[in-house]
Amino acid sequence: xxxxGRENVPSRTRRRFPGISSRAYEHPADRSALVALRKLSGFDxxxxxxxxxxxxRSLRLxxxxxxVRVGDAQFAHLHDMLRDACYILDLEKVPxxxxxxxxxxxxxxxxxxxxxxxxTTGLVELLDEEEMRAVVGHEVGHALSGHSVYRTVLxxxxxxxxxxxxxxxGNVTVMAIVTALREWFRKSELSADRAGLLVGQDLQASMxxxxxxxxxxxxxxxxxxxxxxxxxxxxxxxxxxxxxLKILNVLPRTHPFTTVRAAELKKWAESxxxxxxxxxxxxxxxxxxxxxVTDSFRESAxxxxxxxxxxxxxxxxxxxxxxxxxGDLGGKLFDKFSGAAGGRSGxxxxxxxxxxGKGTA
Numbered sequence: 001x002x003x004x005g006r007e008n009v010p011s012r013t014r015r016r017f018p019g020i021s022s023r024a025y026e027h028p029a030d031r032s033a034l035v036a037l038r039k040l041s042g043f044d045x046x047x048x049x050x051x052x053x054x055x056x057r058s059l060r061l062x063x064x065x066x067x068v069r070v071g072d073a074q075f076a077h078l079h080d081m082l083r084d085a086c087y088i089l090d091l092e093k094v095p096x097x098x099x100x101x102x103x104x105x106x107x108x109x110x111x112x113x114x115x116x117x118x119x120t121t122g123l124v125e126l127l128d129e130e131e132m133r134a135v136v137g138h139e140v141g142h143a144l145s146g147h148s149v150y151r152t153v154l155x156x157x158x159x160x161x162x163x164x165x166x167x168x169x170g171n172v173t174v175m176a177i178v179t180a181l182r183e184w185f186r187k188s189e190l191s192a193d194r195a196g197l198l199v200g201q202d203l204q205a206s207m208x209x210x211x212x213x214x215x216x217x218x219x220x221x222x223x224x225x226x227x228x229x230x231x232x233x234x235x236x237x238x239x240x241x242x243x244x245l246k247i248l249n250v251l252p253r254t255h256p257f258t259t260v261r262a263a264e265l266k267k268w269a270e271s272x273x274x275x276x277x278x279x280x281x282x283x284x285x286x287x288x289x290x291x292x293v294t295d296s297f298r299e300s301a302x303x304x305x306x307x308x309x310x311x312x313x314x315x316x317x318x319x320x321x322x323x324x325x326x327g328d329l330g331g332k333l334f335d336k337f338s339g340a341a342g343g344r345s346g347x348x349x350x351x352x353x354x355x356x357g358k359g360t361a
Contacts, residue, residue, distance in 0.1 A: 030191045084133075141191065193261055231259035
């Protein structure tokens with residue numbers, strides 16, 4: 001190991017995935033939406049024709065004129081990571097990449113005709129090499145999935161809908177579109193996290209990167225197990241009032257909460273699906289055209305049903321009870337909202353009140 005620590009080059013030491021389809025790593029909800037969009041005849045052609053209405057050209061010129069383009073002569077280590085990520089995921093055309101001055105750590109993949117990857121100086125300064133490699137892989141995953149195309153188009157359509165929100169019930173319709181769009185965005189971020197793991201092939205580096213996004217430079221003050229425990233506590237804590245607050249907190253966001261992302265990625269890394277990919281068994285791009293929309297939606301629905309059944313969140317558990325035909329739903333609702341830990345029978349005695357106090361603490 002030299003002082004730079006750069007011997008760990010993916011093309012030599014990391015597994016490559018020739019011809020891999022993005023379906024291999026996409027979250028079921030993300031995959032079903034993308035499969036449906038890809039099946040729409042002429043979808044890309046029609047919406048790319050709208051590119052003149054979108055600020056894509058302006059953004060390209062902005063980054064070209066006021067940011068640093070990554071290449072052999074500038075941020076060469078990032079350029080190496082980018083090319084390696086494209087090599088591992090078999091993305092033939094390497095996207096343009098820019099570093100822009102912004103203290104807030106962030107990265108994005110945008111564009112219709114050709115994706116552009118943008119990372120901020122705050123992110124570059126925050127992450128070490130292997131953590132950054134996972135982020136670059138994350139953005140290349142967005143490019144391979146076509147998220148940059150569909151995100152740009154749907155954001156445009158959302159903006160267009162907002163302009164006609166004066167139409168009766170327009171606001172309700174627009175909010176429904178925005179809510180659904182953000183839910184897809186959040187799932188697409190989970191997909192890209194998985195792509196980042198396939199590129200970096202270092203779960204600990206991915207975990208460290210997510211922890212730094214949440215807690216900053218002070219990695220020596222943080223612990224992966226304790227960080228993941230936060231995600232479990234977040235899911236389990238509180239009563240139905242807390243569950244409602246969780247939903248309200250996440251609705252405006254395009255990204256899942258950081259602890260949730262870490263927990264989801266660890267779960268996927270320990271799954272049979274991940275191991276099969278690492279063993280070379282994964283769907284190929286050449287098979288994408290034969291993918292069934294119905295099967296994709298069925299898989300997505302199955303994933304959500306399994307999530308509800310396995311969730312420890314009070315609201316999700318109640319939904320599971322309702323779906324299972326549990327009796328005495330009125331009593332369950334009262335207990336959940338009141339935070340009563342001892343059930344209905346404890347509400348009339350002192351134990352019920354004590355249980356309620358503990359539930360809301």
